[in-house]
Amino acid sequence: xxxxxxxxxxxxxxxxxxxxRFPYGPPARPGQFVMLWIPGDDExxxxxxxxxxxxxxxxxxxxxxxxxxxxDVEPGDPIGIRGPYGNAFDLAPARVLVVAGGSGAAxxxxxxxxxxxxxxxxxxxxxxxxxPELLFRGRFEAMGARVExxxxxxxxxxxxxxxxxxERMLAEEPFDAVWTCGPEIMMRKVIEAAAPxxxxxxxxxxxxxxxxxxxxxxxxxxxxxxxxxxxxxPAERLTPLAEFGEAHRDSSGRRVRFGR
Amino acid sequence: xxxxxxxxxxxxxxxxxxLASGIWGESGDSLxxxxxxxxxxxxxxxxxxxxxxxxPNPTIxxxxxxxxxxxxxxxxxxxxxxxxxxxxxxxxxxxxxxxIFGGDAEEFARLAGRMASTGVDALELNLSCxxxxxxxxxxxxxxxxxxxxxxxVTRATALPVIAKITPNSADPAAxxxxxxxxxxxxxxxxxxxxxLAIDTTLHRPVLAHGLGGLSGAAIKPVGLAxxxxxxxxxxxxxxxxxxIATAEDAxxxxxxxxxxxxxxxxxxxxxxxxxxxxxxxxxxxxxALGYPSIxxxxxxAHPGRTRP
Numbered sequence: 180x181x182x183x184x185x186x187x188x189x190x191x192x193x194x195x196x197x198x199x200r201f202p203y204g205p206p207a208r209p210g211q212f213v214m215l216w217i218p219g220d221d222e223x224x225x226x227x228x229x230x231x232x233x234x235x236x237x238x239x240x241x242x243x244x245x246x247x248x249x250x251d252v253e254p255g256d257p258i259g260i261r262g263p264y265g266n267a268f269d270l271a272p273a274r275v276l277v278v279a280g281g282s283g284a285a286x287x288x289x290x291x292x293x294x295x296x297x298x299x300x301x302x303x304x305x306x307x308x309x310x311p312e313l314l315f316r317g318r319f320e321a322m323g324a325r326v327e328x329x330x331x332x333x334x335x336x337x338x339x340x341x342x343x344x345x346e347r348m349l350a351e352e353p354f355d356a357v358w359t360c361g362p363e364i365m366m367r368k369v370i371e372a373a374a375p376x377x378x379x380x381x382x383x384x385x386x387x388x389x390x391x392x393x394x395x396x397x398x399x400x401x402x403x404x405x406x407x408x409x410x411x412x413p414a415e416r417l418t419p420l421a422e423f424g425e426a427h428r429d430s431s432g433r434r435v436r437f438g439r
Numbered sequence: 440x441x442x443x444x445x446x447x448x449x450x451x452x453x454x455x456x457x458l459a460s461g462i463w464g465e466s467g468d469s470l471x472x473x474x475x476x477x478x479x480x481x482x483x484x485x486x487x488x489x490x491x492x493x494x495p496n497p498t499i500x501x502x503x504x505x506x507x508x509x510x511x512x513x514x515x516x517x518x519x520x521x522x523x524x525x526x527x528x529x530x531x532x533x534x535x536x537x538x539i540f541g542g543d544a545e546e547f548a549r550l551a552g553r554m555a556s557t558g559v560d561a562l563e564l565n566l567s568c569x570x571x572x573x574x575x576x577x578x579x580x581x582x583x584x585x586x587x588x589x590x591x592v593t594r595a596t597a598l599p600v601i602a603k604i605t606p607n608s609a610d611p612a613a614x615x616x617x618x619x620x621x622x623x624x625x626x627x628x629x630x631x632x633x634x635l636a637i638d639t640t641l642h643r644p645v646l647a648h649g650l651g652g653l654s655g656a657a658i659k660p661v662g663l664a665x666x667x668x669x670x671x672x673x674x675x676x677x678x679x680x681x682x683i684a685t686a687e688d689a690x691x692x693x694x695x696x697x698x699x700x701x702x703x704x705x706x707x708x709x710x711x712x713x714x715x716x717x718x719x720x721x722x723x724x725x726x727a728l729g730y731p732s733i734x735x736x737x738x739x740a741h742p743g744r745t746r747p
Contacts, residue, residue: 180500180501180502180503181497181500181638181645183638183640183641214496214497216496216497218638218641218643219643220495221495221496221647222495222496222497222498222647223496257640257641259497259638259641389493389496389498389499389511389514390498390499390509390707392499392501392707392708393706393707393710393711394462394463394703394704394706394707395461395462395465395498395499395511396462396463396464396465396466396469396484397465397514399463399465399466399468399469401468402468402469402471402472404463404469407710428465428466429492430492430493430514431490431491431492431493431514431515431516431517432465432466432484432490432514432515432516433490433516433517433520434516434520
C-alpha cells in the first residue's frame with residue numbers, strides 16, 4: 180500500500196540534485212529505500228537521505244525522464260510513498276571511511292550521521308564532476324567528519340576520480356569499514372584499494388526496480404534481488420558477480436552494459 | 440514418507456510445486472535460485488517475439504497479506520536474448536517450463552519452436568494475462584481461439600504444451616476443454632483476476648496501466664472452483680494456481696483435481712524459502728492423513744472419485 184503525502188520542503192542541493200522532504204511515519208534505517216511515486220508519471224526506488232522520525236527525505240539527481248519530473252515537484256504537491264524496503268548499513272564500526280561518488284552521497288550522509296551519533300569517527304572522500312555538484316559537502320563537514328574532495332575538472336579538491344583520494348586516506352589512517360556508493364566501476368576500484376589493508380567494504384547498489392518485494396526479478400543481480408537482499412551488500416558478495424560494475428538490466432530484463 | 444514426485448504431461452517433477460510464470464523469471468540465476476530453494480520446476484517469465492519494457496510503475500499494489508494487484512505489462516527481454524537465461528537455469532539442473540505469449544496462432548507457433556530449441560522440458564502458453572492489449576486474455580478468451588493456438592503450437596513442437604487459462608470468462612472450463620481438443624497435454628489455471636485500485640486522494644487508478652490482475656490468498660477460492668470444474672471436463676492433468684502459500688492450500692488444489700501447482704505471490708510475502716516449507720509441509724500432511732503419494736489424492740474431493 181502507498182501513502183500519499185504532500186511535500187513539505189524542496190531544497191536544491193546542487194545544480195542537478197534536489198531534496199524533497201515529506202512526512203512519513205514508518206521507521207527507517209540508513210541505507211533503506213522507498214518507492215517514490217510521482218502521480219501520473221512513474222515510481223522509482225529512492226534511498227532515504229533523511230531517515231529520522233516522520234520527517235523523511237529523498238535526494239534525487241536528474242537522470243531519466245522521471246527523475247527530471249521529480250525535480251519539478253513543489254512543496255504541497257502530492258507524492259506516493261511505500262516502504263521502507265531493503266536492508267541497512269551496520270552501524271557498529273568505530274572508524275568509517277565514506278567514499279561517495281556523485282549522488283551516492285544521498286544514502287551515505289544519513290548513515291554517516293547515524294555512525295557519528297553512536298560515537299564513531301567518520302572520514303569522507305567526496306567526489307563529483309565539479310565543485311557545485313559536491314553533494315552534502317556541508318552536511319558531512321557539519322557532523323565533524325574529515326572531508327577530502329575530488330572533482331573531474333579540478334574545481335575543488337584533487338582533480339580526477341575520488342578513488343585515489345580514498346586510497347590516500349586509507350594509507351593515512353586506520354579504518355574499520357569503508358562505506359561506498361556511486362558508479363559501480365568506482366565501487367570496484369574502492370574495493371580493490373581497501374583489499375590489501377583488509378578493511379571490509381560495504382556498497383550500496385542501484386538497479387532498476389518495479390515491485391520492490393523480491394518478486395518481479397527486475398532488480399536481479401546474480402543470485403540476489405537488490406530490493407530485498409540489498410541494496411547494501413558486503414563487497415565479497417559483489418566481487419564474484421560478472422555483472423557487478425559491468426551490466427544491469429533494463430525494463431525489459433535485457434542485460435545492458437554500463438556506459439564507460 | 441509420502442511420495443511427492445509426479446508426472447505431468449510426461450515430465451517428471453520431483454515435487455508438485457512450480458515457480459509460477461512472472462516470478463523470479465527474467466534471469467537464469469533467479470530461476471536457478473528458485474530450483475535450489477526446492478521448487479519442483481520453474482516456469483519462465485512469459486517471453487514474446489521482441490523485447491518489451493512493460494508498463495511504467497506503479498505496477499503493483501498490495502493488500503496486506505490478502506493479495507496483490509499487478510499490471511507489469513508482460514516485460515521480457517524477447518526470445519532472441521532469452522536462451523542464455525534458460526541455459527543458466529538448466530545448468531543448475533532445473534526442470535524448466537518455457538512460457539510464451541503471442542498475438543495469434545502463428546506467432547505462438549513461431550515462439551514455440553524457438554523456445555523448444557532452448558532445451559526446456561515443456562511449454563506453457565500465456566492465454567490469460569488480463570491486462571495486455573493484443574495478448575493474453577484478448578487472444579485466449581474464446582474456446583475457438585484457444586483451440587486454434589494450441590493446435591498450431593502442437594504442430595510446431597513435439598514438447599508437451601500446457602495452456603494457461605483465464606478465469607476472466609463465463610466458462611473457464613470450456614477454455615480448458617478447447618485446449619485439450621487442440622492437443623494440450625495439460626492446462627494450468629488460473630491466471631490473475633482482472634481488478635482495479637483507485638487512490639481516492641488523487642482520484643486516479645493506482646496502477647499506471649489502470650486495470651491489473653489480482654493474485655494471492657484472496658483468489659484461492661476462485662482458483663479452486665476453476666480447477667474443480669476443469670477436472671470434471673477434461674482428462675489431461677490440471678495445474679492449480681492462485682493463492683497457494685501453505686501445504687494445506689496446495690492439498691486443497693490437489694483434492695480439487697490439480698496434479699501440480701504453481702506458486703507466485705507467496706514468494707513476495709514469504710520469500711523464496713516458501714518452496715522448502717511447502718515441500719516439507721505437504722509431505723508431513725500427506726503422511727498424517729495416510730496417503731502414500733500425490734497421485735493418490737488428485738481429485739479425491741469429487742463425488743464418485745474414491746480413495747485408491
